[in-house]
Structures are given as C-alpha cells and as structure tokens.
Amino acid sequence: MSSNSAAPLMLAVVAILVGAVAIGLNYITSGPEGPAGPVGAQGAAGAQGERGPQGASGAQGAAGAQGPAGAQGPPGQAGAAGPQGPAGTQGPAGPQGQAGQQGAAGAKGDPGAAPSLEAIQRMVREEVEKTASAAALAEGGRLYDTWWKVDAGATAPTVNNPLWSLQTKNTRTGGDTWRCKECHGWDYTGKDGAYGSGSHATGFKGVYDTRIKSTRELVNILKGSANPAHNFSTVMSSAALTKLATFIAGGGLIDESTYIDYTTKKPIGSNATHGKELFNSVCSTCHGPDGRTLKFDGKDVVGTIANDNPWEFLHKVRFGQPGTPMPAGIERGWTVKDALDVLGYSQTLPKE
Numbered sequence: 001m002s003s004n005s006a007a008p009l010m011l012a013v014v015a016i017l018v019g020a021v022a023i024g025l026n027y028i029t030s031g032p033e034g035p036a037g038p039v040g041a042q043g044a045a046g047a048q049g050e051r052g053p054q055g056a057s058g059a060q061g062a063a064g065a066q067g068p069a070g071a072q073g074p075p076g077q078a079g080a081a082g083p084q085g086p087a088g089t090q091g092p093a094g095p096q097g098q099a100g101q102q103g104a105a106g107a108k109g110d111p112g113a114a115p116s117l118e119a120i121q122r123m124v125r126e127e128v129e130k131t132a133s134a135a136a137l138a139e140g141g142r143l144y145d146t147w148w149k150v151d152a153g154a155t156a157p158t159v160n161n162p163l164w165s166l167q168t169k170n171t172r173t174g175g176d177t178w179r180c181k182e183c184h185g186w187d188y189t190g191k192d193g194a195y196g197s198g199s200h201a202t203g204f205k206g207v208y209d210t211r212i213k214s215t216r217e218l219v220n221i222l223k224g225s226a227n228p229a230h231n232f233s234t235v236m237s238s239a240a241l242t243k244l245a246t247f248i249a250g251g252g253l254i255d256e257s258t259y260i261d262y263t264t265k266k267p268i269g270s271n272a273t274h275g276k277e278l279f280n281s282v283c284s285t286c287h288g289p290d291g292r293t294l295k296f297d298g299k300d301v302v303g304t305i306a307n308d309n310p311w312e313f314l315h316k317v318r319f320g321q322p323g324t325p326m327p328a329g330i331e332r333g334w335t336v337k338d339a340l341d342v343l344g345y346s347q348t349l350p351k352e
C-alpha cells in the first residue's frame, strides 16, 4: 500500500497549484484576494481488494479452502485546500480540489486455511491403505521379524540394543535385542499381550496403538524422534524404515486377541478342514504333509510352533519367513481367517 500513497499526494499538489493559479488571477485583476478555495472533495473509497488466491492445495491433492476476499482499500486522500488569499475584495472561489484518487487495491487475501494435521494424517493413511501392496506389507512384516535378513546390506548387530538395559527380565543378548518383535511382541501388544510374561517379557509397550499414526511419524519414531536410543536409521536403510512404518500404519497389524484365545492358545473360529486343504496345497511342499520335513533350531517343527506360539505362527504364515522362500499368505490373497484355518490344522500335526 505504501507504494501507492504517492498518487493522492501528487493530486494534493495539483490541487495546491490550481488554487495558486486562482490567486494569481486575483492579483491580475487587482481586486482583493478571494477566500481560500473549498476543501477538495473526499476521494472515492478505494475499490474492494482483489480476491485472495485459492488456498494451497491440501495433502493428497485435496483442494484447500478458498482464501477470504482481500481487505477493502483505504479511502483516497482528500484533495488539499487552496491556500488562503490575501485580504481584498472577494474574488471568485478557488476551484474545487480534485477528488482523491481511488484507493489502491486491498492487500491480497490470506491463502485458504490449510487442512488440519489430523486431516492430513487421515488422508495419508487412507492413501497408504489403498496403495500398500501385499508385497510391501509382507516385507514390512518380515523386517519386523528379523530386519537384517530382509534389508539388503544390513548386518546383524552383535552388541545389545541401547534400550535393552531398561529391562532385566529378558536375558537374550546381541541380535535378538534388536528385533522389533522381541520388544513389541508377535501380537504387536508388547507387555499387554503374549510377551507380558515368560522368558520374552521386557515390559515394553506394543505398537498396535500406533497403527493410527502417519507413516512419516512412525519413520521418525524409528529414527529416534521420541527416544534417541530408539534410532534404527544407523543400522538399516531408510527404505526399510518406510516399509516398517507401512507395515504398521498400512494394515499389517491385527488384533490377535480376536483370533486367538490367550489362555488356551487355540484359534477362535478356525476351520481345520479348510486349513488342511491350504496346508496340503502350499505348506507341505517344503514342510512335508506332517510339517516335520524342516526342523527349526534343530528340533522344532510346524506343529511345535503352531501349538507353542500361535501368534508367531500367524505372523509368519501371513508374511513369510525372513531370508527364506517361504511365501507370505497375504501375497497369495489369504485373509487372516485363511491363516487362522491353517493354524487350526497345524495344531493337530505332530509337535516333534
């Protein structure tokens, strides 16, 4: 606006000059000077400011709210009065000062209000849910299991995770102390779930409640934003961190308490007949029809894991076994119920 104030000033000068000319004429006719010219009419009100530009586009392409119209410009400056003439007979009145010029356009309106953080998070989440492919979710699930077997270039840590000293119940050391599942549980609920007691108990909370966070926020948590000791960016790639966040926020986590009875470790509402069909068409190729072809840790078989740790079993059947060609159920289009049916059948298989 300040750059426009010169125009009314100029006009005031013009008005003064015009008044001066009138005075000069009075001298020529040698009559006494007339009184001062009347005050110039007040300038017209400034035109209404231009409309503000459209608000910035919201995240994920949602249009921002339109900005408010600009403020009305100030009234133009009034024309200046002519100067008082010297005494004498009354001369003609000085010409009226010119009207002030139209006020400058109002300032640009503010951009439309940006969408709230919550709205942005919701949009991002919905986008992630739409686009998180089964393959990306499965990879995130395997990273959650044992990330260094999945993230190319990463190596298994040998020293304990810096957070490990915050707990004393779980006596594992080295690489194990860096697995997401070791602190947050196969059922994603940490101390509030299956790892609330037993040799794996740490007392650390789960991640299930953080599935409503944005992937950006989750990546930051994995970079130590909430706790500098919870920084995994030094040991794994940023692509892996993003996949972990996608796994959490993009639909990988399920409420296992609705699928497994925590007291009996039995699946809730499992169809073992359907599970047997799935097992024989997919799992038996590698594990054998009785699940005993491959031995884990030299002793365990499919039936052992299914009965001892149904939460781990569900996780592995849904997302696969890190570093092996074991397929991820979700990549075959399996629902949680399908995996649950396989769990029900696998619990009937030999445990050794």
Ligand code: HEC
Binding pocket: 144, 147, 161, 163, 164, 177, 178, 179, 180, 181, 182, 183, 184, 204, 205, 206, 207, 209, 210, 218, 221, 222, 227, 230, 232, 244, 248
């Ligand atoms: C050594 C144990 C440990 C490991 C390993 C670990 N975390 Fe954590 N994590 C924690 C602790 C402790 C917290 C802080 C919990 C709190 O706020 O009380 C935490 C917090 C989190 C949170 C935020 C929880 C919240 O409610 O705000 C997320 C998400 C998370 N971890 C994900 C992961 C993922 C993914 C991995 C695997 C890369 C992982 N964590 C590995 C111990 C661990």
Ligand code: HEC
Binding pocket: 279, 282, 283, 284, 285, 286, 287, 294, 295, 296, 297, 301, 302, 305, 306, 313, 316, 317, 321, 324, 325, 326, 327, 342, 346
């Ligand atoms: C392409 C081969 C292959 C197929 C198919 C396969 N698995 Fe596996 N599975 C493996 C391998 C390899 C391991 C790791 C063995 C080891 O750790 O020594 C494994 C590990 C497991 C484990 C134990 C994980 C652990 O560390 O305790 C379970 C449980 C399991 N598989 C169940 C299944 C089920 C159920 C199916 C069918 C849905 C299945 N697997 C299909 C190859 C396969």
